[in-house]
Structures are given as C-alpha cells and as structure tokens.
Amino acid sequence: MKLYFAPMTCSLSPHIVLRELDLPFELIRVDNKTKRTADGLDFLSINPKGYVAALMLENGSVLTEGPALVQYLADQVPGNTLAPANGTWERVRLQEWLNFISTEIHSGCAPLFNADIPPPTQAIFKAKLFKRLDYLSQALAKQDYLMGRFGLADIYLFTVLSWLPLFNIEIDDWPVLASFMARIAARPSVRAAMAAEAA
Structure with missing residues (x-):
C-alpha cells in the first residue's frame, strides 16, 4: 500500500x-x-x-x-482493538464519532486556515468550534478515550486537534483535551x- x-x-x-x-x-x-x-x-x-x-x-x-x-x-x-467489528452497534457508534470529528471539528477548522478571512468572521468560526471542543471535553471527562478504549476516533481527533496552535487556540484552555492529547502523543x-x- x-x-x-x-x-x-x-x-x-x-x-x-x-x-x-x-x-x-x-x-x-x-x-x-x-x-x-x-x-x-x-x-x-x-x-x-x-x-x-x-x-x-x-x-x-x-x-x-x-x-x-x-x-x-x-x-x-x-x-x-482499534475498531469494533462491522455490523455491530459499537461500529455504528464509531462511525458517529468519526462523522462528528469530520464535520464539526475538521470542517470547523478549515476556514481558520484561510488568512484572508477577516478577524470578526474568524471569531464566529472559532466560537462555533469552541462549543464543539466544550462538548468533547465533557465526553472525555468521563473516560480517557472517546469509546472507552483507544481507537480510530481518538487517532482522528488527535490529528485534527493538533492543528489548534496554528490558529492561536490554546488546548490548555480545555485541560481534559490537553490531557487527551498528551496521552495520544505518548504512543509509539x-x-x-x-x-x-x-x-
């Protein structure tokens, strides 16, 4: 491959x-x-x-x-152990998380890569993204990983959240997410x- x-x-x-x-x-x-x-x-x-x-x-x-x-x-x-078996309810839950990350976090970051967007407009995109980060923080406050154990959704979330410093967004403003990022970053x-x- x-x-x-x-x-x-x-x-x-x-x-x-x-x-x-x-x-x-x-x-x-x-x-x-x-x-x-x-x-x-x-x-x-x-x-x-x-x-x-x-x-x-x-x-x-x-x-x-x-x-x-x-x-x-x-x-x-x-x-x-990265993904539940196809056809199971747990696999549907994984797809739910992957879609949330794709549409709400990944796509939510996309406009912030455009330096030509005026700051007031960027602030609107950031405010929406911050609400999603608040939701993730609440979910990860209950368990270390999105589905209870390390898997595909965590890998994708780590990837997208690693862009936040590019937009001058401090992950430390969400301590639960900062801990999550450190956990994932430590994996070989x-x-x-x-x-x-x-x-």
Whole structure:
C-alpha cells in the first residue's frame, strides 16, 4: 500500500493507524501547492479531489476520505482493538464519532486556515468550534478515550486537534483535551508517524 500524505494534514490519522496495525506501507509526500508527489507524479492523477490522504492499494485502486480509510485499514487486521467489528452497534457508534470529528471539528477548522478571512468572521468560526471542543471535553471527562478504549476516533481527533496552535487556540484552555492529547502523543505509533512526516 502507498499512503500519500502532507505534513500537518488529516493524512496523519491513517498514517498512525497503519503503524498501530503494523501494516506494510510506503509513505509518499505530496506538495499541496504544486500537487506533485515526491516520486514525481501528478497527485491529481491519483486523487482528482486534490487533497490527502489517499491510499493506493496493491491492485491500483485508490481510497480517499479519512474516516473511510481508517475503517478500511482496521478491517484488514481481524480482531484488532482499534475498531469494533462491522455490523455491530459499537461500529455504528464509531462511525458517529468519526462523522462528528469530520464535520464539526475538521470542517470547523478549515476556514481558520484561510488568512484572508477577516478577524470578526474568524471569531464566529472559532466560537462555533469552541462549543464543539466544550462538548468533547465533557465526553472525555468521563473516560480517557472517546469509546472507552483507544481507537480510530481518538487517532482522528488527535490529528485534527493538533492543528489548534496554528490558529492561536490554546488546548490548555480545555485541560481534559490537553490531557487527551498528551496521552495520544505518548504512543509509539504516534511518535513514529510524526517523526516520519517531519523528516
């Protein structure tokens, strides 16, 4: 498998999952500005949507969209603890969390990457995001991980929350979330993925 990634993007999530599951993969950097891959290809020919992550399978098929990618990867290793089995109520709960993170946190951060948005407008986006962070803080005050034990939703949430310093948002304003981030950051798979992407 080939994982196409760019640093400080949501591709960190499937990257961590690949390492957690000890699956073999090749990591290929994408320049988000030029849309060229490190091995000289036009990334748009791999993913016409133009953004990472993209996972190319051995048969040449390409899978995109973080929540789909991480669930596909988890299903490649039967019995792992990152995701409940397909078809179970717990798997539906996982999908609920992944969708919340995708639509409310990930998409909630997206406008903040645009430096051209005036500060009053950015404040509106931040206020909405802060409400979602308050909700997450309440959920994680009851247990260390979103579903009770470490899994896919935690990996995705960690990835997206790691962008907050870019927007001058202090995670320490939510001590429960700061503790969550420290717990996830201490995992060997997370340290290895972040080091590989920084290289």
